[in-house]
Amino acid sequence: MSMLLTGATLIDGLGGDPTANSAVVVTDDRITAVGSTADAPADADLVDLSGLTLLPGLIDAHVHMGHASEMRAVLNNELSVAERAADIFRTLRQTVEAGFTAVRDCGGIDHGILRTVGKGMVPGPRLWASASPLVQCGGHGHLGSPFQAPDESFAFRVRGLTAVGRISDGRDEVRKAARECFRQGATFLKMAVTGGVVSIADDLDDTQFSIEEIAVAVEEANARHTYVTVHAHNKYGIQNAVKAGVKCVEHGTGIDEATAAQMAAAGVALVPTLAIAQVLTDDFDAHGLPPQIRERVCGTMEGMVEAIRLATAAGIPVGSGSDLIGPKQDRRGLELALKAKVLGPMGAIQSATSVNAEIMRVADKIGSVEVGKFADVIAVDFDPLTEPELFDDPSRVRLVVKGGKVVKDTRK
Structure with a gap:
């Protein structure tokens, strides 16, 4: 099957x-020519994109597909497995139709979802996943009431569907938990080394896990030829994690100049998550989160914007992640709109395409419109360099092609 996008x-x-007036030739699932129609087979399907802008499929490097239901209802065991699965499948479909043809899931799904999407049984983006984040007892990611026994709070885990934080205290538990993550289908490891915004029993200023514990996770990731974020x-x-050998930092609200220099020297990337900070600020109640979390949102946007500036000055790769949670994850493009204010429109686009692909170690497969890459491309009906705020409107994405197959086409 061949396609000529012109x-x-x-x-x-x-x-x-x-x-x-570009030309891109797609043969089967790959891009086989860019800039010339000469290599297009005579029987190639002609796709006229006049008046549109063609880009690589977007990449969201920080998602939580497994947290696609109302959080309070999940924690209180008010939803059936069928309802939670429906929420996940809906979110996967919305994501790819919004132009995000690939995502990095930083905790929430396991091998079951990876296989279901990979086999084409449900529509969705390409998935790279951490399975269960590694968390310490009482740390970020240890959800549930403090009046429950530690393991009781994970009664909402559903094997084959969702993956929740694994409590890992001490080097031996970290090692076992890391190995179990890979058994669940993880392609990288995610670890919480500070308190978080959506946390029950910690503060943003808290540090979590020792350098030695983090280093064990790094050792296990290295053994699998992958990395820890x-x-x-x-x-x-952040400094503890960099010393331990991690390769990526999510959020990074407290990065200062010295920390940025340390990250740059160690080749550590940054994935800020501006969209969730904006969404929680605008409509906190819609997420079903405990009320005490509301005050933690304040200041996170400013902290991440400053982190982006410091990281850019230090030469650190800055990726793009939305970190959206709950049943309304239809604003992934907001991340590009917000980043464009800091990095400029082209910088924001690169962060959500080629830079994310480099961070995820898949730049040989996706992230740019080049010969040999997977044919993951989108067409939008606006100029992203003058109106980047329109990335926040999924309806402006008129065509989505993933692996050479059209998954959305709303061209008139």
Whole structure:
């Protein structure tokens, strides 16, 4: 099966100038030519994209597909497995139709979802997942009431569907938990090394896990030829993680100049998550979170914006992640709109395409419109360089192609 995409203005995801009236040839699931129609087979399907902008499929490097239901209802065991599965499948479909053809799930799904989407049984983006985040007892990711025994709070885990934080105290427990994550289908490890916004029994200023414990997770990831990323807000937790050998930091609200320099020297990337900070600020009650969490949201946006500036100045790769949770995860494009105010529109696009692909170690497969890459492309009906705020409207994504197959087409 071949396809010839013509007429669009091409933004290739690598930061170069847009190319007007572009041509992209797709054969089976790969891009086989860019800029010329000469290599298109005679029987190729012609897709006229005149008036549209063609981009690589977007990548969200911080999602929680398994947390697609109302959180309070999940914690109180008020939802059936069928309802939770329906919420997950709906969110997967919404994500790919919004133009995000690939995501990195930082905790919430296991092998069952990976296989279901991978086999094409339900529509969704390409998935790279951490399965169960590694958390310490009482730390970020240890959900549930403090009046429950530690393991009781994870009664809402559903094997084959969802993966929740694994309590891992001490080097031996961290090692066992890391190995279990890979058994659940993890392609990288996620670890919480500071308190979090959506936490029950900690503060943002708390550090979690020792350097030695984090290093065990790094050792296990290295053995699998992959990496560890950490949920981290304050600079002390970030510095501990960098010393232990992690390769990516999520959020990073407390990064200062010295911490940025330390990250840069160690080759550590940053994935800020501006969208969730904005959404929680605008409509906290819609997420069904405990009321005490509301005050923690304050200041996180400003902290991450400053972290982006410091990281950029230090030469740190800055990726793009939305971190949306709950049943309304239809604003992933808000992350690009917000990042465009800090990085500029082209920088925001790169962060959600080629930079994310590099961070996720899949740049040989996705992240740019280049020969040999998977044919994951989207077409939008606006100019992303002058109106990046329109990424926040999924209806403006008119065409989505994943692996050479059209999964959405609303062109007139």
